[in-house]
Amino acid sequence: MQKTAQKTATEIWRQQVLEEHRLLNRTVAELRDFLERPRPKVGKEGSHTWAADLSKRLADLHDLLFRHFRFEERGGMMEEVVESHPRATGQVDNLLDEHTAILKESREIMAAALSYSEGNAGDERRLRRRLTALLDQLGEHERIENTLIMDLAYHDLGLGD
Ligand SMILES: [Fe+2]
Numbered sequence: 001m002q003k004t005a006q007k008t009a010t011e012i013w014r015q016q017v018l019e020e021h022r023l024l025n026r027t028v029a030e031l032r033d034f035l036e037r038p039r040p041k042v043g044k045e046g047s048h049t050w051a052a053d054l055s056k057r058l059a060d061l062h063d064l065l066f067r068h069f070r071f072e073e074r075g076g077m078m079e080e081v082v083e084s085h086p087r088a089t090g091q092v093d094n095l096l097d098e099h100t101a102i103l104k105e106s107r108e109i110m111a112a113a114l115s116y117s118e119g120n121a122g123d124e125r126r127l128r129r130r131l132t133a134l135l136d137q138l139g140e141h142e143r144i145e146n147t148l149i150m151d152l153a154y155h156d157l158g159l160g161d
């Protein structure tokens with residue numbers, strides 16, 4: 001009976017985490033689209049709002065990540081992964097450290113975007129590079145989490161270690 005209740009709780013966090021990963025993928029894809037488009041030339045419409053638009057998108061991403069990471073940390077996911085796969089403890093610790101690092105880097109890029117001077121092409125290139133690296137890191141981070149969640153599902157079905 002207790003086992004059934006626990007399974008249900010697992011199903012709830014698993015569905016929510018996977019759903020949030022899909023939502024995050026969409027947000028990241030939109031940000032990548034934005035980064036692929038050149039900033040309108042100085043004097044053209046949208047030129048002076050480019051950096052403001054970028055920092056708004058980063059604020060939204062940070063907000064989404066903050067809530068998502070907190071749910072992963074407190075919703076039972078990390079504990080259950082470690083419980084079922086003690087060997088994944090180091091990997092889970094790394095993921096938790098990365099949550100802090102990813103949030104910090106997204107805040108720093110946001111601050112850099114806010115203080116960006118639009119005449120300086122070097123600043124724009126640096127901003128784009130830094131954000132692309134962050135999105136790559138985030139993609140890899142979520143990929144590892146998805147793998148751990150899948151391993152846990154196999155384990156629950158009695159197919160894993
Ligand atoms: Fe995640």
